Every structure is written in C-alpha cells, then in structure tokens.
Amino acid sequence: MTELPPIPAGLPPETLRRSVDPAQLPFDTTAELADYDEAIGQDRAIEAIRFAIGMRHRGFNLFALGEEGTGRRNLILQYLRGAAAQRPVPDDWAYVDNFAESSRPRALRLPPGRARALERDMDHLVDELIQALPAAFESDEYRGRRRRIEDEQKERQEAAFGAVQEQAAAREVSLIRTPVGLALAPLRNGEVVSPDDFKLLPEDEQDRYRAALEAMQQQLEDVIKRVPRWERDTRARVRELEQEVAAQTIAHLMEDMTGRWADLPAVTAFLDDVARDVAENVAEFIGNGEDGEARTAPPRRRRHHGPDGHFRRYRVNVLVNNETVAGAPVVLETYPTQPNIIGRVEHIAQFGALITDFNLIKPGALHRANGGYLVMDARKLLMNPFAWEDLKRALRAREIRIESPGQSLGLMSTLSLEPEPIPLDLKVVLIGDPMLYYLLSHHDPEFSDLFKVAADFDWRMERSSGNTLLLARSVATLARKEGLRPLERGAVARVIEQASRDVGDAARLSTHMASLADLVREADYWAGEDDAPLIAGRHVDRAISASIYRQDRVRDSVQAEIRDGTVHVETAGEVIGQINGLAVLELGRFSFGRPSRITARVRLGKGDVIDIEREVLLSGPLHGKGVLILSSFLSARFGVEKPLSLTATLVFEQSYGGIEGDSASSTELYALLSALAEAPIRQNLAVTGSVDQFGRVQAIGGVNEKIEGFFDLCRARGLDGSHGVLIPATNAGHLMLRQDVVDACARGLFSVFPIATIDQGIELLTGVPAGGMDSRGRFPPGSINRRVAARLATFARRAEEMGAPRQVAVVARSGG
Template identity: 45%
Template sequence: MPAPKPLSMNRLYRSFPAEYLDFVSTDKLDELALPWGQEQAMRALEFGASIANHGFNLYVLATRGTGARELVQAYLKRRAEQAECPPDWCYVFNFKSPEEPLALSLPAGEGHRFRADLHMLIDELRSGVAAVFESEEYQGRLQELQDEFNERQQKSIDEIGEEAARDDIALISTPTGFTLAPMRDGDVIDPDEYEKLDADERKRIEARIVELQRKLQQAVQQMPRLRKQLRKRIRALNEEMMTFALGGPMGELKERWSHLPAVLEHLERVREDVVENAGAFHGRRGAGPPGELLDRYRANLLVDNAELNGAPVVYEDLPNHHHLVGRIEHQVRDGALYTDFSMIRAGALHRANGGYLLLDVRRVLTHPMAWESLKRVLSAGEIRIESLERTYGLASTTSLQPACIPLSIKVVLLGDRLLYYLLAHYDPDFGELFKVEADFEDQVEWREEDGALHVRLVATLARGAGIRPLDGAATGRLIEHASRLAGDQRKITARDRLLRDVLMEADHWAASAGAVMITREHLEQALDESRGRVDRVRRRALEQIQRGIVIVATSGQVVGQVNGLAVSRLGKLSFGLPARITATARPGRGQIVDIEREAKLGGPIHSKAVMILSRYIASRFAASAELSLSASLAFEQNYGGIEGDSASVAEVCALLSAIARVPLKQCLAVTGSINQHGEVQAVGGVNEKIEGFFDVCANAGPVDGHGVLMPASNIDHLMLDGRVREAVAAGRFAIYPIRRVEEAIELLTGMAPGEPDDQGRYPEGSFGHRVAQRLAEFTRINRPDRTRSRQGGAGEGPDQGDGSNGSEDDALAER
C-alpha cells in the first residue's frame, strides 16, 4: 500500500474565479432578488401562505443569522399588498348585559369614523339635549301633567269630603294623612259633647264614618296607579322631547350606517337608553348629564385598519399572553379596581387578524402560558380576551367577559430545528396546528457557473447595509470567507447576518482610511480585528504550550504518544489545538481502559469510539484467537472533558505504537474517525485543527517537516488560512489525506503496515508483524497464569475457573 502523497496547493483553498471580478465597483452591479438559494423553503412558504384550510400554519426552520425573519416578513408583505384589507373592530357597551361588551365589525377605515360619530352624539347629548329638557315648552307640558295628576287626586278627596259634610262629618287633613270627625253647625264636636249624644246617634255616626273611611282608603289606594300613569305620560313626553332633540343627529347616524345592521341595532339601543335615563339630563343649564352615563355611548376602537394597504403583517417581539390575546385594564377608584369596555386593549392576534402573525417560537415558549393561549385561540378560531387569573381560577373577582372575535389568520413561527423536533415529538397539538414546514438552508451551493450571481449577492448585501461599495478583489474575498464559514469548498454560508457584519466592519476601516471603496485590505483588516477581539483564550493556550506548561511534542519520536487535534468553541471563537494522547499496553484479557471515561471526563460518543477501535485491533490482530492485552488511553493534561470520535485514529495509532514498541513521529498530528474495518471517516473542524497545529509548530520553531494527517473525505472542507497555504507551497508543511488507519501508521512510523496473508501472518519487518509478535508474547505470558488458575480451581468446571481468574486479572489490569 503506497503512502499517501501530500495535498497540492489547489486542494487547500478554493479561490473565487477572477473572470467574475472584472468590475470596478459593486455599485455597477444589479441587485439580486433575495433569498438566493432558498427555492425549496420559499415554495413551502408560498404554499403555507396561500392555503386557507384550518391548521395549515407555518413553522420556519432557520438558524439564527440567516435573515429568515426579514426574508419571510418581506415576502408576506408583498403578498399581503394583494390581499383584501380586513375589517375594523370596536367594542361597545352592552345595554342588556353590561359585563359582556359587544364586538362590532366595520369595513376597514370606518371604525375611526364610527367612533367620531358617537363622540359627536355625546357632545349633542351633553349640550343640546339638556337644553331641550330645560326649555319652557317642556317645563310647561310637564307642569300640565303634574297639575292634572294633582287635580285628579284632589278631586277624589274633595268628593269624599262633600259627602261627609252632608252627614255632618268633617274630613280633616293631618301630617300623617286624613281623619274623619263628627261636627255640628260646621264645627267639630268636642269629645265630651259627643259622649252626651244618645247611643243611637253615636251608632249612626260611627257607622257612617266607617263607610267614609272605606271610600277614603279606596281613593288613597288609587293614587299609586295615578302616579304610574303620570310617570308613563312623563316618559312619553320625555321620549317625544328626546326624539325631537335627537331626531336630527340620530337620524343622520342611522342613515349613514344603514348598510350595517349591527350598527343600526346598537344606535337604537343607545336611543332607548338615553330616553330611559332622560332624568339624568335634567338640571341647571350647563351642568349636563354625568360622565359615566355618557361614556356608555362611546366606542372602543380595538383594531383600526384605516392606514393598511392590504392585509396586516405583524411581528410581535414580546409574545406573552396579554400581548397575544389582549388584556382588560383597570383603574383604581375610591380604593377599588374599576374597569369597563373602554379599557379593553387589543393583542397581536387582533392586529394581525385577516393577515399574518410572525412569532419567535423560543420567546413564546419562555413566557408562561403564552404557548397554550396561542394554541387555544387557533383551535377555537376566535379570540377571547381573558386574564390568566380568570382562565386558571386564580381569582374570583367580577370582571368583563368581552364577546369573542372571529379569527382568520396565518401564524408563522420562527425557530430552530431542535425546537421544531421537540414540539413535534412532545406536543400532540403542534402537528394539528402547524402543518407546513419551511426549512431554510444554512448553506447554499457554490457552483462555478453561478459566479455572476454571487457577486450580485455581495452587491445586494452592501446596498442593504448602506455601506460603501466593494471592489472586485474585496468581493471575491468575501465570497471565499463565506465558504470558510460554511466549512466546505462547494458551499457558501446562507447566514447573511455574518457577512453583513463583516461588511459593516470593513466599511468602518475604509472610512478610517478615507477610502471611497472597500478593498481587500479593508476586508482582511476587518476579519483580523474581529478574530483578535475574541482571541485571548487561544493566545493563552498557545502561550502555555510554548512555555512547556502544557506539554506538546512537535519533534522527535515517542512510543505510545501521538498528537491528536481538537476544536474548542467559545462563543464566536472557534480554534483548534493539539492534544497529547498517550497509550500503555501490557498482557491482559483484551481490555482497553478509556481513562477519560473512567474519570467521567469522556462523553458517550468518545466512549463509543474507543470501543470501536478496540474491536478493530481485535479483528485485525486476533481474528481467530483471544486478544491478550490490557491497555489504557488518555488525553494528557485534559481537565475539561472530551467528546466526539475525531481522535479515534490518533488513539489507535498510539495504542498500536505502545503494543509494537515502535515510536511515532511527533512532527505530525492526526485527526479522523475510525470504523471497525479501519476506514478513516470525516470529522468536523479540519481547518481550525490544521491551523492550530501549524501555530504550535510555528511558535516552537521552523515548521519544516511538520504536517497533519486528515481524512481524505474532508478534502472538500479545506479553506485554510494564507499562512498555512504559503508554508505548503514552499514545501515546509504537509497535509496528508488518509483513507485507512494503515496509511496513518506508515506516515507516523516510516514502516510498511503490512497486510496479513491467509494464515493471518504479516510480512517480516512490517509494522503489523511487530504488533503480532508483541501480542503473541502477551499470550505466552498469560498462558501460565491461566494454567495455574485451572489447577487451583479443582472441583470446579474449567470454564468457571478460567472466568473467575480472568475477572481478577482484568480488575488488576484496570488498577
């Protein structure tokens, strides 16, 4: 098997084609319609926005920084301009049930006019109607009714008095009512004189008084009926006068709103209430009716779509319960909470009704009960404004229960993929309410034939950010940086925000230099400055290696030791550094101890990788026999934890080196994952890892003869820094693509790995032969121990004795 050749310069970096950069400034380029490269997501968005069936709301899956919210919002606004404008909504007083305000729907823009009309009506009630009730005509007619009532009441009393006088009985009015007494010659008889009358006379008088008292009682009992008749006639008078006073204004209103039956019905209720409360309009001129009465006739304009051009598109940045479904406000009056229909406030669902509502799903989920309220509204198809206290029975105070408003809306949730998968798995309502997924790509294809589109994309980003134009070299460098962010020569990142940030920083440095255009130098300065601001941790780590505090060998050869490569990600900072991996080997029972796992510093993926490499060694060097080995693996000076399988190639090389006692070159570092067949698999962060090892080697001295072994399947992911490319071009640094573990062994040891024949024997002088020899020695060492354990286990089955001692040997080996 020939050793891998180092990669050539053209495999380490993909440069943007120069033929697309023959322009002076991006100002000369046409804009590119965004979003570019998101055709599938936009088709899903178009479908979700157009389908009207229940439950077909959208979930936009997008990584932060892709500008998905701006793209979706811009698309929906364009679509909304072609849609019909939804109606206005008002809450008005419910005269039948005051605690349940009524909701009125009016054509868009007419809600404001309706509110103004009612305000004018109130002004008329406050001044004109009160003046009518104070007019001489009304007072005269009211006095006539009062006089007629008094006359009829007095007439019945006078008739009884005349009848009593004919019988010499006086009808006397007292503060408590009326009384009857005998009289003679027009004067009431004294009680002493009354006693002197004979018994028959007294009996006649008393009988007559009883009869007159009965008639008097009947007359008094007729008075409430007369008063009722009086009130009825006064009410009729009030209605007549109120109709006269409101005839003009109310007639105009009814004529103006004749096309809306619900408004006409409400105006009629207002008229009836004004008539019923006509007494409140009496009083001195200028005093007017009480404000609380007039406030009942106002309209609370909940949603005003007068300024809309099409359907609404609303983004709610604080999606809690009240901001979504609305709220009922309260005022403190005389130490108590007071509210009415005028204190009802709209939520985002009201404002977006008839259009589109955009929500950040993470923010919705972090506000208590907001997610449940949103689902309830979407399921019910109507908006019910209710406080959380009443919804969940936390308060029993009386409050308003506004009428529900029908809902016709398309809700668009914006969130990452993890939240989508969690909701789809754990919330059964989610799949019923959000049936359309629009998945935005994190990366888009970098095709050679799309070069003209790429430069137009940069021009569009620059114009959108409001910065200076770029020259051709700067444009090409930005596209190359986009490929580095994607970690793939065939892709560029779709996270426009990251590119826009670089452009704005480059514009700052161009402004500082007094330049009218952003050049490649300004862009490089922006990238360097941006890295330098967050680079402190990486610099300190390199310093510790350089000073020998963290031991990393970059020269010589060592048995059982290799330079692995790891990536650290801290916020925006991502960098790679070598990690010293060591291994030990001794006779044992086929156990490989992962010290990181035993110390609870290794993650499950790393533990899996160690198990895989142990099976690879067993299948390659002990395919038909027991593996007599007790080994250990460790990441030296690691105190923070290890996760991932990208060091498994390095680990197996260190372990085989420890077994064969063949030293490994420390001038090389290794990264790559291994499977059970010894194939090397792709890993992440190859650019950061290579650059990290290059920096360590450069700090230690000349980089001549140093290099990195990486999976061949990662070649397309290389977008290396210029310093590394220069060293490779000069032949001082090498990057080797490997496909199998044996290729790594050959590069690290300088020995041929060797291939086993049909008998499992390796060629003399090969690395595989050295490993096989050492494992055979381990087997011979283990064999006497097993014989003694069988002899010592007389009386037991041989399998039992072997298994028992084997377990003890394994425990000793682990210790």
C-alpha cells in the same frame, strides 16, 4: 498478502485554500453591479414559502427553520409583503356595548376604513344628545304637558280628599292636618271636640261619634292607599312623556346617521339599540329638575365606567382600522405574549376597585393580522406562558376569543367581560431553529396539523460561479443601502473566500448573510481609517484579523500555557503510546483548535479498553461510541483466533473539562497500537479523524481550526519542516486554511497529510510499515501489525499460564 496503499505525501499548497482570482470577477467595483435582494442558495425554502402563501386551506401555516442570520425573517417578509399587496384589504372590527347584557360586548364587522367613521359619528351623536335632550326638556311644550300631568294628579288627590271632607262634615267629623299626617276628630257646633270634652258627652252621643269616625277612617285610608298608585301613574305618564320627547329628539338627530349606515344591518341594529337605551335612560342626559330631584325614577341600570360615566356605553371601540391600509396586513410580532397575541381587557382603578367595560378591550396581533399574515419568533412564543396554547386554540377554532389566562384555565371566578369572538382568517409564520421544529413535531401532536409547511433554510450553498456573482451583487446592494464604500473586486474575492471559510468547505459558501454583512461593515470602517474611497482586500483582511483579535484571548491563553510547559504537549522527538490529538473549542461564534496529549497504556488483563474520561463522566456518548468502535476494530483484527487478554487505558492528559465527539477515535487507536507494538510515535505530528470498524478514517468537523491550532504551536516553537497534521482524506476538499499556513506549507515548513486508513496513519506516525495480512492470516515480520499481534499473543500465553478467564471480545468499559 494484502497490499496497503502507499503513505500519502503532504497536500500541495494550492489545495489547502481555494482562493478567488480577482481578475476572474467580471467587474472592477461593486458600484457596477445591479442590486440583488433575493436570497441566495435558498431555493428549497423559497418554494416552501410560495406554497404556503398560495395554499389557502386550513392548517397550511409555515414554520421557517434555519440558523439565525441566514436571512429567514427578511426573505419571508419580502415574499409575504409581495403577496399581501395583491390581496384585498380586510374588514375593520370594533366592539360596542351589548345593551341587553353588558358583560358580553358585541363585535361589529365593517368594510375597510368605516370603523373609524362610525366611531366619529357616535361621538358626534353623543355630543348632540347631551345638548339637544336638555334643550328639548326645557321647551315650553314639554313643560306645559308635564305641568298638566302633575296638575291632574293634584286635582285627583284634592277631589278625593275633598269628597272625604264633605262626607265627614255631614257626619259631624272634621278632617284635620297634624304634624304626622291627616286625622279625624268629632265636630260639634262647628268646633272640634277636645278629648276631655268628648268624655263629658252622653254615652249614646259618644257611640254615634265613634261610629262616624270609624266609617270616615276607613274612607280616608282607602283614599290614602290610592295615592301611591296615582303617583306611580303620574310618574309613568311623565316617563312616557319624556321617552316620547326623547324619541322625537333622537329620531331627528339620528335620521341622517341611520341613512349613512343603512347598508350595514348590524350597524343599523346597533343604532336602534342606542336609540332605545337613550330613551330609557334619558335622565342621564337631562339631569335633575328644578326641585333638585331626578326628573324620573332612576333608570333601569347605571354604569359609571371611566371619566365620562354612562356615556361611554354609546362609544365605538375600534380594534382594527384599515382606513389607510393597502392590501392585506403583514404583522411582525416581536414580543409574542398571550395578551399581545389574542388581545386583552384592561381595567381602571376607581374608588379602590378595578372596573372595566368594552372600551377597555385592546386588540392583539391576531386582530391586526386578521385577513393577512402574522410572523413571530417561535422560541419567544414558547417562552411566554399560555401564548402557544392560546394561539393553537385560536387557529383550531378559527376565531379570536379574548380571555385572560385565569379565565382560559378556569381559575378566575370574578365577573369580567366575555367579548364576542371574532372570526379568524390568517396565515401564521413561525421562525425558529431546526431543533425547535423537530421537538415540536415529536412532542406536540397538534403542531403538525397546524403547521403543515416547513421552509428549511440551508446554512450553506454550492460555490459556483453563478452563486459567487450573486453573492457579490448582494454585497453591492448592502453597500448601497447602508451608504458604505463600494468594494474593489479584490475585496469581494476575500469576502467570498471568507464565506467558504465560515462553512469549513472549499466547495461551498455560507448563507449566513448577517456575518458577511458585518464583515463588509467592518471593512468599511477600516477603509475609512485609511481615508480610502473604496474597500480593498487589505481592509477585509484587517476586519477579519481585528474580529479574531477581539475574541481570541482564551486561545492566546491556551497557547501560552502549552508554550511555557504548563500544559505538556510535545512537538519534537518520539514517544511510545503518546500522540498529539486535536480538538476544537467554541466561544460563541469564534472557534479555535487546541492540541491535546493523548496517552495509552497496556497490560495483561481481561480484554478491557478503559476510557478514563468516560469512567469519570467527563466524556459524552459520541466519544464513548468512538472508543467502542476502535475496540471493535482491535478485536476484529487481532482477536479472531485468540482472545485478547489485555487491559488498556486511554486518557486525554491534563484535560479538566468535558470531551465530546468521535474525532479523536483514530488518534486514540494510534496511541493504543503504539503502546502494544512498543513503537514510538513522532511528536512533531498531530492527528484528527474518526475511525470505523474496518479501520477507515472518516471525516470530522473543524478541520481548518484544528490544523491551525497545531500550526500556531509549532510556529511558536520553531518550524523545521518536520511538523504536520494527519487529517481524513475525505476532509481534503474542505480545507480553507489561513494564508500564513498555506505559505508555510509552500516553503516546506509544514505539511498536511490526507489519511484514508489506520494503516496509512500508523506508518506515517512511526516510520514502521503497518503490514498487510497474508492468506494465512499473518502479518509481515517487523511490521506494526505483526508486533501488535505478537504482544497480544504473549498476553494470551501469560493469561493461560495464570489461569485467567478468557474473553471472546474486547469490551470498552463505560462509566458508572
């Protein structure tokens, strides 16, 4: 016969909570401890961060995955800033006008700190040009040379018309001026012949005058046709004069500036373009002449963008200024929209239209971090339209190309700027939760090529003496940085215990430093309420209790409904097919245990185990899996030689919400065995744990909250020493129960039983031996397993008698 392990006794009180003896801590207060700014328990993540920082090849960007509050951001920034301090300061970047094609501004790369100097020099140059050029055109030399050009034009015209006048006089034709221009008329005896008098002249004389008029008209027209050309020549000579004067003035003003920037060919080329453009558009500087007309013809282009008009094109738009920077930049972009990452082109409303120029190009985080490191929250990045795709495009092309979303998608046809791309060389660090990292890895084929390094932050660490001391030093550092009171070692002991409680494992500590920091801050508040100079253990306890009290209204409501009978959960007596299960409800970061009544009913049927929760779509796939597993166990133990001819139903009574997880599968199996064996279950016990196909009870989560949930109910009704909870034996090392639960167990008022197998559990719940199978496949008389087998055999006989179809296995039905 198979021997069953003995029914376990309740766990001793000292195993229910792994306490910290304050006397074992090597300090009296945290004021004695040295600062510790490093992350605790994150060796794997630190190694990944160091590798990503040191690897300069393409695509080795970093994704830091882990829970919020584990110190991911602070640790990453700490290492990045340390590495950035050892790297050279990156170059400055600026945009200037492309005088050949203004819609495509040019990017200038300058040594660190020199972009702002170029901007100041250009502003000063424009100011000087505005003053010097008008002065140059007001000089006597310029006026004299221009007057000579204009006089030559007048003399040429006068000479040409004088020649026509002389020839006309020789032919007895007069050149006269009329309101509509020049005209020719016959001349006789020094007098102009009127039209009426002309008609009285002899025909031969009229013909002679007509021939002379036609000949002179042709000469006059020839002269008039040459006048516009002469005027163009004059204007060209004036323009050449102005450009010559402007060039001399510009050359004088730019001589020193060109010398200062001679070491940068790109800048000197830009200055040459500026000089040519100023000379070509000198009228924009000198204004109008004395007659109110422009001194020259309109310049070949005028651009009036902004309050200072055309002079804006000579400015320098500094995008990145590293004048005061030491080392490489480390940029934390907290709002990673597409414009905030790659930059944008702004517009100015002017006369009802939106206009822009290169001065309205604004930098993004990629510009500011170029040559260094850029840190962003992955979730926020993905939530902003176009930001993720444009970031990937920039990393792939290794250049920053400023485009609006409409341009990048080909949806915008209006004329806009197309700034010259800027080369990109930086390391990007994304911070996000693990699920986001795995989703990107699976669904985005480019992600793995661009983010080759993952820094996996753990949410827990080993509870060793070394880590305990490091945690104490971290608490001491926090207290000093934030001006909190020092902690007594008793308070530190309570913080360490809470760190284990947070992860639900007595052998580990939480690395969620944000929660522990909040605990210390609140303990400091309560110490202040007591006017205490130090934070004591009672202040930490009060902080924990107060934090729970602020969040446990729902828990109190649930407990009250059970206590007053609105929700039926029994804690005394025995009932067939009914058992107390335990679940955990989570409200934000607060979770609590909730007892539930689980019932099972059996009858003759076709081998179905019906999960009512699943049938009505109130359970998740993991809960359905648990029911299938318990069905397999039942079939393997009792349906090998004969088919199971039963129908069983399982349900969480008075459950009106969703149920997920397999932690109730052993509980449901106990209820089903009780219903089949017609053996009542003790209602003063509650059960949690999943089961495998071999009947082994497996570990579950939230064991502390589940135990405490049933304990609170039993205490409210009165503890009598019979109450307790069955937990998986593998969960025994995870216990970090509240002190009041431990004290009740020490007084024998409550028990926690570690269960390894279903047989152990059913014996404890019913008080009836489970019974092991002998070599002939039979169970001992009177045992639970024998009674179950007999009941199933009865069902099988009745099914045969009724001609019911036989089933070869138990099948748990699913919803639908």
